[in-house]
Amino acid sequence: MDFCDQLDSPLFTHFIANYTHPTGPDLLGRTEPFFQWQESRRQTGLWPYSRSLDGAPAAECAVRSEMGVARQGLNFGSQDYLALSTHxxxxxxxxxxxxxxxxxxxxxxxxxxxxxxxxxxxxxxxxxxxxxxxxxxxxxxxxxxxxxxxxxxxxxxxxxxxxxxxxxxxxxxxxxxxxxxxxxxxxxxxxxxxxxxxxxxxxxxxxxxxxxxxxxxxxxxxxxxxxxxxxxxxxxxxxxxxxxxxxxxxxxxxxxxxxxxxxxxxxxxxxxxxxxxxxxxxxxxxxxxxxxxxxxxxxxxxxxxxxxxxxxxxxxxxxxxxRSEEGDALRARALENIVALRGAFAERGVKCLGEPSNVVPVPLGDPKLARIASKLVFERGVFPNLVEYPAVRLRESRFRMQVMSSHTVEQMRHGATVVLDAIAEAGRLLSDCERTRAPLRGAMGASDSRGRADV
Ligand SMILES: Cc1ncc(COP(=O)(O)O)c(C=O)c1O
Structure with a gap:
């Protein structure tokens, strides 16, 4: 099955919420459908969770996917906001x-x-x-x-x-x-x-x-x-x-x-x-x-x-x-990064949610677009966390980019560029599929259509 056909499959249409209430007497066996769904996302690089870091949670780090794929890049998933874990x-x-x-x-x-x-x-x-x-x-x-x-x-x-x-x-x-x-x-x-x-x-x-x-x-x-x-x-x-x-x-x-x-x-x-x-x-x-x-x-x-x-x-x-002056300086540095990151998105017309804090939520909306964009940013060495339904509402998927005092303003600009480019590319892939599938859908149904993209 190619990428466009998969868009209507559970790989893209299902969420954890589809699997939270399995029924039947076999408490262990009934976990299998969830695992199969999760596994299909893992195998296609669309499961951006349960990653590991190969070193300290620094601004630049090596991240390993649950499948063992390693990438070096920019860490936007650390809650060590003032980088004190390595102080x-x-x-x-x-x-x-x-x-x-x-x-x-x-x-x-x-x-x-x-x-x-x-x-x-x-x-x-x-x-x-x-x-x-x-x-x-x-x-x-x-x-x-x-x-x-x-x-x-x-x-x-x-x-x-x-x-x-x-x-x-x-x-x-x-x-x-x-x-x-x-x-x-x-x-x-x-x-x-x-x-x-x-x-x-x-x-x-x-x-x-x-x-x-x-x-x-x-x-x-x-x-x-x-x-x-x-x-x-x-x-x-x-x-x-x-x-x-x-x-x-x-x-x-x-x-x-x-x-x-x-x-x-x-x-x-x-x-x-x-x-x-x-x-x-x-x-x-x-x-x-x-x-x-x-x-x-x-x-x-x-x-x-x-x-x-x-x-x-x-x-x-x-x-x-x-509580010290050093703490004030670290917060000021983090704030400079936060403002730079939000500013870099604003320059290209994307308004980050909420108020300036170490958490910068970048709206993605459509869950299919979100999964594709998340795969692309990982491949390009930028690591925000993907937040999907049911953690947020269905069409309110987002990247949560977490900013530390140890980041630099330059890293903020690079991070925003990679994320924005990935979102744009994911959008193009989806609309290419829509275009190829629209005429076919009427004639023979979506499952017979052919898509072009390969994510
Ligand atoms: C708002 C909020 N409360 C509580 C917790 C739980 O904290 P801990 O990671 O120390 O268990 C978290 C952590 O994810 C959190 O985000």
Whole structure:
């Protein structure tokens, strides 16, 4: 089958969502249709996921596809926004932690999994966020899930921004069936929903969940407005700052700092897997009781081994740099790159989504075009992440280009040129197919038509 014929096949028309609910008694056997579909994408170079890096997540790196195909090129898929994972002071802190405390965290933070680096990290983060009580988790996912599952009971309500991260959505669904999603960043819809819930239920809790920076759209909620709404309706606000803390805002305080909301929202959760060049997560609160409750009642803290000393030490040293003048300089350099990248797209008529942040979403729209363009950019040594349905709406596929302080403005221009050329070429390939197939379709049906392109 040639390329044009394949456009109407599951290779291009199916999404992960087509396979999420297999049925039948054979739990293992029924995974096969998904695998076959995925495999057809892998074999044709149209599965841009599960790649590996052959070195550190530097601006230029060697990337290997899941099929083992290696390419050298420009890395736009790293969340190490200030490039701290290779900063000599962070590397030295990590080495010191391994030397002094070993590699293991010994056990859950409920038992004896805490270490001097993890205790120091808790205290430093509390100061940074102006929230005196911090509970650490082994991952950001666990912190998000655990904060919600720890606090919310089946009688309570959770109201999420529709685009809140999967860890927040799954935490909500594990805690209660009373979960609603309001349209993204829609303050009036949020007010209506809170009004509606409170009109019927004055005796249970409502948790409102949002993010400091939405990482697929690069947009930001008005946190003061949301917090006031929560006060008005007796609700509690939780803000996930995974992507903005450290990377944005004065002294890396993220959207909370930029909006003068440090220490003023009810709950803050986040991750060390982005700007903090490590792994791990946290819940921050103004209440000693809430911290203890989330630790004990939020499953991932009590039932997972604690963050490793080396992870805590790397995050702690990253935080020191984030808060320093050096951190300001790194953020300024990243911003220069971000502005250059968005500008390079704008010059050729493409408006990147959202606001300037380390996440630059480039709209692709049509999912078929998106898959072809993604294959082309990989071949040409530019590596953004492809985001497809159901992570975004069906016709809103996009590249997520993640920008680091260690990139250069020249790399931004080159990256934008390669991406734009790939999009244009993918568009031409598709319209060539349309042209060849249109007359044939009427006469004999699409499956008999011949196409020209070979992707
Ligand atoms: C908004 C958001 N919250 C939470 C997480 C989970 O963080 P971690 O990678 O530390 O598990 C992520 C990471 O993908 C995220 O993007």
């Amino acid at each position: 000599p002071a962070v590397v030295e802190a990590a080495h010191r932690a391994i030397r002094d405390f070993g590699l293991h965290s010994a056990g859950s933070g409920m038992f004896s999994g805490n270490t001097p680096p993890s205790l120091e990290l808790e205290a430093a983060l509390a100061e940074h966020l102006e929230m005196p009580y911090v509970a650490l988790f082994a991952t950001g996912w666990g912190a998000c899930f655990g904060a919600i599952a720890g606090l919310v009971r089946p009688e309570d309500h959770v109201v999420l921004d529709a685009l809140a991260h999967a860890s927040l959505q799954q935490g909500a669904m594990a805690a209660t069936q009373k979960v609603t999603r309001v349209p993204h960043l829609h303050a009036r819809a949020m007010r209506r929903k809170l009004q509606e819930i409170r009109a019927q239920d004055t005796s249970n809790g409502i948790l409102v969940v949002t993010e400091g920076l939405f990482s697929m759209d690069s947009d930001v909620p008005r946190l003061d407005e949301l917090q006031s709404l929560c006060h008005e309706y007796g609700a509690t606000l939780l803000v996930d700052v995974a992507h903005d803390l450290g990377a944005l805002g004065p002294r890396g305080t993220g959207s909370l700092g930029a909006q003068e909301m440090l220490g003023k929202v009810d709950l803050v959760v986040g991750s060390f897997s982005k700007t903090f060049s490590s792994n791990g997560g946290f819940v921050a609160t103004r209440s000693a009781a809430v911290r203890q409750f989330v630790r004990v009642m939020g499953g991932p803290h009590i039932f997972s081994n604690a963050i490793l000393p080396v992870q805590a030490a790397a995050a702690r040293e990253s935080l020191r740099i984030i």
